[in-house]
Amino acid sequence: MRIATWNVNSITARIPRVLAWLESTGTDVLCVQETKCSAEQFPADELRELGYESAVHATGRWNGVALISRLGLEDVVRGLPGGPAYEGAEEPRAISATCGPVRVWSVYVPNGREVDHAHYTYKLQWLAALKEAAATDAAGARPFAVLGDFNVAPVDEDVWDPSLFEGATHVTPAERAALAALRETGLSDVMPRPLKYDRPYTFWDYRQLAFPKNRGMRIDLVYGNEPFAAAVKDSYVDREERKGKGASDHAPVVVDLDV
């Protein structure tokens, strides 16, 4: 089976590309982040015509996650159990379901904004809650993975120029320690192949020709448990999808499983 994660930066703006991409790649399960729409606005009908079911957790212009599957969507859980609120609101940043033989999460980890910002504290709390919520499935015998936009570059090599990120979010020891704690529940980082250059970046800013200059970051990750990792046959970043007019600023990360 083919499973992928993609921060689409608005599903309504991106739906023509998403439909064409699902069809051309034959992806079975797609984890989506930043739907930027209400649940009612989500283009479920167009996806259904292509043979995919959708499960959505979204409230409006910010955030929003979804699962798109042609292998079924069972036991859907919307939201992060035990997750923190930000300014009194529980933001739609996590959804999980069973798709055929695999249990998956689609997550959109809070950005953090600045290291001294309340959003950064919220980000660390959110990652700690994710660890607690994922621990049981991570240690289980069923293939399980947390996929999504983690908004953390696990190591310096995951940033095009680490010197420009000194003192910034996405690279701090505390954020990386939160990822390490998540891995300690039994998850490993499924490293994708880059289709060009030496590092599998997944995000390139829209500004300042970041993509043609390959000024990117690897922040969209696949954290799989041992049965999931053992079934991985291939993984790559589809940087072709970052090209051209109407692209998201993130590229899909694709994983092929033998399950």
Added chain:
DNA sequence: ATGGCCTGATCTTCAGGA
């Protein structure tokens, strides 16, 4: 060609992204 931000709403200006 891969080309100097994009998206949706608070809508002609802004927050948020990272």
